[in-house]
Amino acid sequence: MFDIGIAGEINLDLILYGLPAAMPMERELLAADFVTTLGGSSSILAHNLSMLGTSVGFTCAVGRDELGAMALARLRASGVQLVDVHYHASLSTGVTVLLTHGSERRILTYPGTMSELTVENLSLEFLSSLRHFHVSSFFLQKALQPGLPRLFRELKQRGCTLSMDTNDDPDDRWAGVLDELLDLIDLLLPNEAELLCMTREPTVERGLDALAHRVPLIVVKRGARGATIQQGARREDVPGVRVVPVDTIGAGDSFDAGFLHAWLQGASALDATRLGNLAGALSTQRPGGTEAFREPALMRQFLRDHGWNDILPGAPSGTS
Ligand SMILES: Nc1ncnc2c1ncn2[C@@H]1O[C@H](COP(=O)(O)OP(=O)(O)O)[C@@H](O)[C@H]1O
Numbered sequence: 001m002f003d004i005g006i007a008g009e010i011n012l013d014l015i016l017y018g019l020p021a022a023m024p025m026e027r028e029l030l031a032a033d034f035v036t037t038l039g040g041s042s043s044i045l046a047h048n049l050s051m052l053g054t055s056v057g058f059t060c061a062v063g064r065d066e067l068g069a070m071a072l073a074r075l076r077a078s079g080v081q082l083v084d085v086h087y088h089a090s091l092s093t094g095v096t097v098l099l100t101h102g103s104e105r106r107i108l109t110y111p112g113t114m115s116e117l118t119v120e121n122l123s124l125e126f127l128s129s130l131r132h133f134h135v136s137s138f139f140l141q142k143a144l145q146p147g148l149p150r151l152f153r154e155l156k157q158r159g160c161t162l163s164m165d166t167n168d169d170p171d172d173r174w175a176g177v178l179d180e181l182l183d184l185i186d187l188l189l190p191n192e193a194e195l196l197c198m199t200r201e202p203t204v205e206r207g208l209d210a211l212a213h214r215v216p217l218i219v220v221k222r223g224a225r226g227a228t229i230q231q232g233a234r235r236e237d238v239p240g241v242r243v244v245p246v247d248t249i250g251a252g253d254s255f256d257a258g259f260l261h262a263w264l265q266g267a268s269a270l271d272a273t274r275l276g277n278l279a280g281a282l283s284t285q286r287p288g289g290t291e292a293f294r295e296p297a298l299m300r301q302f303l304r305d306h307g308w309n310d311i312l313p314g315a316p317s318g319t320s
């Protein structure tokens with residue numbers, strides 16, 4: 001049995017630091033630093049959840065190539081169980097190049113196999129082994145989308161709880177089966193901009209008003225300000241943790257990892273959000289979305305220093 005099953009994309013993030021914000025054509029522009037790390041919202045979530053101690057089953061589509069093999073190896077090393085991995089016959093594994101300029105970044109993605117996973121790739125055996133099922137990057141999962149309403153209904157009937165973090169819609173349409181899924185999930189984890197887009201409302205408050213009667217629990221991620229919880233009629237702001245970020249790549253996915261780790265252990269939405277804020281802040285302390293979680297000593301120290309033991313008994317274990 002898995003605490004959680006995640007279906008989504010896997011790729012590497014190639015991050016360049018220190019490039020000029022203006023990038024003229026036909027010039028060689030030199031970066032000050034470069035990091036290759038695990039990318040893909042779904043993979044970052046799976047990796048960090050597993051490092052926190054949740055048992056994770058993960059399924060994805062990937063190419064038969066070295067970048068795919070490297071990304072899968074990173075997930076395996078975190079303890080994530082790879083299930084029903086679909087090796088695509090012709091497409092290569094996707095890749096994201098991030099050009100960071102101070103706190104802002106350009107994000108260039110070649111999707112490759114990222115959008116190729118279908119519901120038919122998920123075995124009944126895998127689906128039957130889940131307490132909870134999560135979809136990240138809903139809008140990137142173009143082949144998965146059409147099968148999701150039926151899948152969500154079936155899982156719900158079996159007592160499996162459901163959550164979603166749509167991330168951005170590259171087509172900026174915020175449509176399709178999203179509407180149907182909103183009435184089926186137990187938990188939605190958008191950031192501020194995504195909440196406004198999907199509800200077509202001008203403020204977070206109005207956006208939450210619009211969704212509160214449809215989704216039992218909504219947690220809006222608000223960058224350094226932390227997060228806002230909407231649970232039924234109750235709304236609560238939970239301040240973020242004060243840090244100086246290296247970058248904020250994957251902070252939202254790391255927030256999801258902290259939140260889900262606590263929530264799946266039965267913690268309250270408030271305590272789960274506190275751990276979400278801790279995990280999001282921790283991820284900013286190293287490049288990319290997973291590097292801070294690959295240093296167990298740093299992870300344990302950071303979480304302890306910021307009150308993990310007040311939230312959940314027993315800090316995460318691991319070898320340092
Ligand atoms: N500069 C920061 N300082 C402290 N915490 C941060 C910072 N940026 C992000 N976080 C944490 O990570 C979470 C997710 O970040 P956010 O940028 O809101 O989401 P996303 O990455 O999905 O856009 C925030 O809710 C917060 O807990």
Ligand SMILES: [Mg+2]
Pocket residue numbers: 165167191252253
């Ligand atoms: Mg996000």
